[in-house]
Amino acid sequence: MSEERRLAELERWNRQFVSLVPFNRALGIEVDTLGDGTARLRLPYRAELVGNPDSGVLHGGAITALLDAACGSAVFMKLNRPVTIATLDLRIDYLGPAAVGRDVLCDTVCFKVTRHIAFVRGTAFHDDGAAIATAAGTFMLATPHRRTGP
Amino acid sequence: MNLTELRAAARAASDPGVLAAAIPFGRFIGLSAVLADGELLGRLRFGPDVIGNPALPALHGGAIGSLLESTALFQLLWDGDVTALPRTISLTIDFLRSGRPVDTLARASVTRQGRRVANVRVEAWQEDPARPIAAAHGHFLLTSD
Numbered sequence: 001m002s003e004e005r006r007l008a009e010l011e012r013w014n015r016q017f018v019s020l021v022p023f024n025r026a027l028g029i030e031v032d033t034l035g036d037g038t039a040r041l042r043l044p045y046r047a048e049l050v051g052n053p054d055s056g057v058l059h060g061g062a063i064t065a066l067l068d069a070a071c072g073s074a075v076f077m078k079l080n081r082p083v084t085i086a087t088l089d090l091r092i093d094y095l096g097p098a099a100v101g102r103d104v105l106c107d108t109v110c111f112k113v114t115r116h117i118a119f120v121r122g123t124a125f126h127d128d129g130a131a132i133a134t135a136a137g138t139f140m141l142a143t144p145h146r147r148t149g150p
Numbered sequence: 151m152n153l154t155e156l157r158a159a160a161r162a163a164s165d166p167g168v169l170a171a172a173i174p175f176g177r178f179i180g181l182s183a184v185l186a187d188g189e190l191l192g193r194l195r196f197g198p199d200v201i202g203n204p205a206l207p208a209l210h211g212g213a214i215g216s217l218l219e220s221t222a223l224f225q226l227l228w229d230g231d232v233t234a235l236p237r238t239i240s241l242t243i244d245f246l247r248s249g250r251p252v253d254t255l256a257r258a259s260v261t262r263q264g265r266r267v268a269n270v271r272v273e274a275w276q277e278d279p280a281r282p283i284a285a286a287h288g289h290f291l292l293t294s295d
Contacts, residue, residue: 023210026179026199048178052235054152059175060219060238065212068202084203087211091242 006080007036014039014076018069027062029069037110039073041066044103056100063124064092066106067135071120074108075139078118084142085118095131102126108135115144153235157227166190166228176220179213183224190228192221192256194274201251209249209283214274217256218243218286222270225258226290234294236268241288249283252276266293 011034018024018031018041027049032040043049043058043066051059068090075085098104108122118139124132160168166183170176170192180195194200194209194217202210219241226236256274263269268290273282 020204021210022199022201022204023179023213024202027212048174050174051176053172053174054235059173059216060241061179061212061216062175064215064219064241064243065210068211068215084205086248087243087245089242089244090211090215091240092238093240094238097237 007077010034010077010079010082013082014073017076018073021069023065024069027065029066031073032105034073034077037074037078039070039077039108041070041073041106042103043106045101055097058098058104060092060094063094063098063104063133064090066104067092067108067122067124067133068137070106070108071122071135071137072139074110074120074122075113075118078110078113079141079145080147083145085139086142088117088138088140090135090137092133092135094133098132099126099130104132113141113145116141153227154233160228166224169224169227170220173220175216179216181217181220183221183228189257190221190225192217192224192258194254196251196253206248207251209251209254211243211245214245214249214254214284215241215243215286217254217274218272218284219288221256221274222258222272222286222288222290225260225270226268226292229260230263230268232292234292236290236292239267239289239291241286243284243286245284247281247283250276254283255279261287263292266291268292
């Protein structure tokens with residue numbers, strides 16, 4: 001399978017998957033762009049996602065969900081075919097609060113995949129570059145990864 | 151109602167759920183807090199919206215993470231004398247088992263609380279506390295300045 005075709009198929013599958021996940025839909029998580037082992041997802045600001053009612057700042061849980069979904073998407077985009085994955089761990093550092101009323105973007109990259117495990121890192125930020133959080137995650141692949149397709 | 155008043159109201163009612171109900175995101179995804187034998191438990195009510203893998207089905211990692219982080223915050227607010235909503239500095243989540251489509255409970259213990267930072271450990275389970283589905287530890291900033 002050509003590299004272009006692999007990415008096109010994974011992108012189609014990934015976009016459909018992200019949009020079908022109920023929690024992603026409930027929060028309003030959207031796929032912006034996908035590449036070879038990379039993903040950019042977006043979380044539009046909504047009043048229902050606020051964690052601090054006095055300040056209007058989004059809840060950390062909403063950022064966690066965005067990072068988890070975006071890290072998973074980057075893993076999918078690194079594989080040769082759609083494979084079920086499970087998050088093993090996710091570490092999040094909160095660099096600053098998300099600004100009230102602004103979309104949160106999240107860029108992730110799967111920088112290594114072994115037979116069983118994928119390694120990912122990511123950043124949540126605003127479109128003016130203001131950093132909100134960084135994440136590092138590991139994911140387990142339900143079926144072992146092979147370098148070439150079946 | 152400010153945080154101090156809210157906590158006073160929750161303590162007067164012996165109901166940490168009063169704290170949980172004040173948080174829009176918690177209400178939206180079905181998070182609450184209860185007292186069981188004097189211990190604070192966070193609870194994520196199961197509903198179709200918290201699913202992350204419809205094929206299994208399994209709960210979304212973000213929903214489980216939200217429960218863990220919120221339970222740590224509820225514990226700090228309930229027990230401590232913090233005057234501002236603690237801010238999460240870092241959170242490390244280990245996903246141990248797939249979250250089945252039922253309610254999930256969590257409990258937190260404050261490992262160390264200093265003047266500015268608290269370290270909290272949290273575990274989440276479904277039927278059996280001895281079989282946790284996720285665990286986390288986090289640092290929380292307690293000062294508002």
